[in-house]
Amino acid sequence: MKMKHLSYLSGGLAVTLSIGASIAMAQVTPTPIESGDNSLFSSRVLTTGLDNPWAMRWGPDDQIWVTERTSGEITRVDPVTGSQQVLLTLDDVYTGPQHEGLLGLALHPGLLQNTGNDFIYIGYTVNDGSEAEPDPSAQIVRYRYDADTQQLVDKTVLISGMPAGNDHNAGRVVFGPDDKLYYSIGEQGHNFGRNLRKPNLALVLPTADEVGREDWRTYSGKILRLNLDGTIPDDNPEIESVRSHIYSYGHRNPQGLAFGENGTLYEAEHGPATDDELNIIQAGGNYGWPRVAGRIDDRNYLYINWSEAAEDVSENTDPLPESVPQLPESTFDGDMVEPLATYFTVDDDYPIGQICGYICDPTIAPSSILPYSAGEDGIAEWDNSVLLTTLKHGTLYVQSLSDDGTAAEGDPVAWLSTQNRYRDVLVAPENRVFIATDAFGSAAQKFGDGLNTSILHNPGAILLYTYGEEGGSDLGMTRSSQTVEEARADGIASDNPKEFEDPNTGKETAPDDVAAVMPDSEVMEVVARGGPQFAQTCSTCHGPAGRSDAAAVLAENEKLTDAGYVASTVVHGFGYMPAFGSQLSDTEIAEIGTYIRNSWGNDYGVLTTDDVAQAR
Structure with a gap:
């Protein structure tokens, strides 16, 4: 059995996890965002050396089960000592810089309960092409946990051949209260950046013939609902007279997906340069992308369909010729489900890309979502909310909800901010909050005079915050955000x-x-x-x-x-x-x-x- 190194810090959290008032740089937001009282938490680094942890689950063995995207490993982490044990290393995972690799993880509720259901479910990308010319696809696979060997065995592929690419693969796997699997797929960043000329299929639905042939090419930009054997549930919605795995559609990069206690399915997805979204997912719902970013308001977004533009038209042409399809949001006549909240919607005169690049644009890059109810002895300040980890800001945003959980109330509150990229959050017994961090990438700079940085202070780690313990942390003194005017005054001149x-x-x-x-x-x-x-x-x-x-x-x-x-x-x-x-x-x-x-x-x-x- 392979054991990973022990990485336990017995003292308080390393200094790079504490931000004092003397180092005041933080993320840029269109309006000031309130900061929570971080002194309510003690804090330390639980473990380090993880290869881009992606998904964390609290196991029935009171251990943290985590996927490592770039190593293709499923690892079990002791929540007290931080010791690591590898349960599985995939031999067919295809890994890329940002979005390919081992992604989502779900544990069967019967795991280690003597029910015969000692199963875990994972989503990851494989390469159907060659090393020189990769052709990635995604699949969902089931493994059985062998308690005797403490390893994952008996691989069963539930579904394969789903869309994947070099961007926006989403990849969250969720076990639903209805004993179904839910899986999020991004639109691979089509019609954007390096994939500018590729058609965006987030609003394209499969034909009955394609479903019959198990051709899943149109599953980009969708949330799927599957039986535990990978087949299509009989009660899935019929969308345009076709029943498939598709549960909802019109999504960009839905990296956040989780059920609340009342069975509501919440989702968070990345916006282009504005309008990250918090949504409630409805069966058969259309969420608008790429025709709409956020709400239908014609504010700071125009859908330019580059897949139908002539090859000799440069994307830097200004103004664009009429031959390039340009569609304002108000021209979209679909029956769209509006988001609960956007982060953030701004007017057309907002200086997109002009402050410190995309890190300073009005998005937070929500990488996961966790509905939270405090109960009698939980974290009272977070009661009846959803927790959103953010990649750009290295901050846990806490979004309050209405009593019935169907509406967002006010702006989120920023908690536990550090100079990292937060990938996933887990709230465990005894009010312990675990946050997994990316091993590399760019984020808001919290130290010095800059606004963005690729220097992460706790790369490839799990950070532990414990509510109600005195930890001597000065995290509460951190400014949670800067407005554009503050950033220009404090950052641009010196950056x-x-x-x-x-x-x-x-x-x-x-x-x-x-x-x-x-x-x-x-x-x-x-x-x-x-x-x-x-x-x-x-x-x-x-x-x-x-x-x-x-x-x-x-x-x-x-x-x-x-x-x-x-x-x-x-x-x-x-x-x-x-x-x-x-x-x-x-x-x-x-x-x-x-x-x-x-x-x-x-x-x-x-x-x-x-x-x-x-x-x-």
Whole structure:
């Protein structure tokens, strides 16, 4: 039996889990968000060294069962000592930078109850193609827990061939009170970023013939309901006269999925740059994506269907020609279920991508959801709420609900904020709150003068907060959010080089003194000027060596041969890539672009100031 290392910290939580008043940077939100009283909790790191923990479940053995996305391991963690025991290592899991790998986990209620149902259910991605040309798909698999060997055995594939890709695979697996399995599938990020030209199928439903052939291609952007053997339940909704596994549709990236005590199914999904959603899932419900983000209000979202655009039309064209389909939300005439809440809806003049990139956009990136009722002895401040872990903010948002749980009341309250990416939350007996963190990625910066960072303080860990214990934590002194105005005052001026500032000396020069990058400029001289600016402006996402799991790989990238492509991307942004046209001068962008085009195996010459000016 393989045992993982013991990783237990006997003292209080490491200093990087405590944020004091002297280090006041935090996430940016459109309006101030109240912060909870974190001094009500003691805190410590329970365990570390996990390979991107994704889903946690409290087992009948009073242990934490957790999936590790990138290692393909199911691990059992002692909630007191933090010791780890591997129960299963998948040999066929396909892992990518962000969304592929071992994802959801559900435990059968009869596990270890002498019922003969010692089963666990997992969702993960496999590669149906080659290493050079991957073709991922998703499947749900059942394993049996063998108490004698303390291992998971007897693999049974319940359903395979479901959509998967390099983005937005969702992957939550939930065991319902009706003894059915619920599974969330994202829309693989189609019509966005690197998948811009791929058709988004979140609103496309299967035909009866496709269901009969077990062709699940239209299951993207859906929540499924399955029998425990993977078949279609007889009482699933008929949608457009076809019964399939589909329970609801029109979702973007539904990473949060959980039942409340009253049987209500709650869901949280990622929005594009605004309008993360909190929903109640109704059988047969249409949730609008990609035609609608949040509510039908025509605020800061326009559906541009790039899969029907001519190949010679660039996504950076401004204005777009009429030949590119552009559909306001108000033109959607479907019968849509509105969200309980959005995080956050803003007007069209909000500076999307202009503060610190996507980390500062008005979304929180909800990665899981947990309905919570305090009862007589629980966490009273969280009673009758849903808990949402956030990737961008490293914060547990607590959203209060109405008495019947069918409406959100007010804005959420921010709790337990650290410089991490929170992936899942578990509330266990004795008011213990466990939060799993990603092993890498970008998040709001809580220390120093910046606004975003790729330095996570507790990567690949489970953090333990215990309610009602005196822990001496100063977490309660953390500012939970900054408004746009505060961010501009406190962050932009110090985060990024000032226009016409020499990054080597920090001294400002007059515009007339800035030497434009010309076709005959000495490449290495321009590279020397662009390098420090890249380090300050771009390396957080792309990595100091041009390679990162959080953004496009720049090293040995043949796309950089096209000077116009480089200039347009930096000026206007692309997908998750923010627009820097309003923050940097033409020459600064030319210098950064020249550095990128001539580093890490690239040798493509200068990007000129005129190239950038033409891109504007």
